[in-house]
């Protein structure tokens with residue numbers, strides 16, 4: 001990712017934070033955006049080069065994991081990916097399973113939360129939840145030159161959940 005410029009939204013925590021820090025640590029210029037201004041500011045204290053922007057990104061709306069891979073949103077990724085390909089613009093996405101971010105881990109303090117988390121973990125064939133860095137690594141690959149012939153792809157990062 002050296003010499004790349006990256007814009008990461010939702011970068012103050014969870015998957016977005018891991019996604020911002022990974023390329024920054026390998027020499028990319030990263031601009032981190034989030035509605036949580038103080039949170040995004042804290043990224044500057046990490047041993048990496050990240051500049052911060054506080055603001056609101058447009059959100060496409062929530063989708064379930066399965067919808068992420070097969071629903072209308074998936075069609076958008078494939079359609080825009082094919083449409084922009086002649087101009088050398090690649091469009092790809094990841095579809096994460098359940099990832100151990102702060103908001104997911106907070107469930108363990110809620111009534112029924114530990115049982116729910118155990119059930120969700122077991123539903124992933126790998127028998128565990130994913131780590132934010134495991135999603136960040138796939139995003140970094142898709143954004144890198146190593147994925148130069150990949151566009152319109154939606155990559156599940158889900159410990160085999162969709163493969164069941």
Ligand SMILES: NC(=O)c1ccc[n+]([C@@H]2O[C@H](COP(=O)([O-])OP(=O)(O)OC[C@H]3O[C@@H](n4cnc5c(N)ncnc54)[C@H](O)[C@@H]3O)[C@@H](O)[C@H]2O)c1
Pocket residue numbers: 009010011012013014015016033034035036039055056057058059062065095096097098099100101102103104
């Ligand atoms: N954690 C999971 O298991 C999981 C699984 C599949 C998909 N996702 C999706 O991945 C994304 C990140 O999940 P997470 O668990 O890391 O969440 P998170 O709550 O840890 O982080 C989300 C970040 O996005 C920021 N944010 C929210 N709305 C914003 C907006 N409009 N503009 C800019 N920043 C905004 C928040 O301030 C926060 O810092 C979410 O869209 C979530 O639905 C998460």
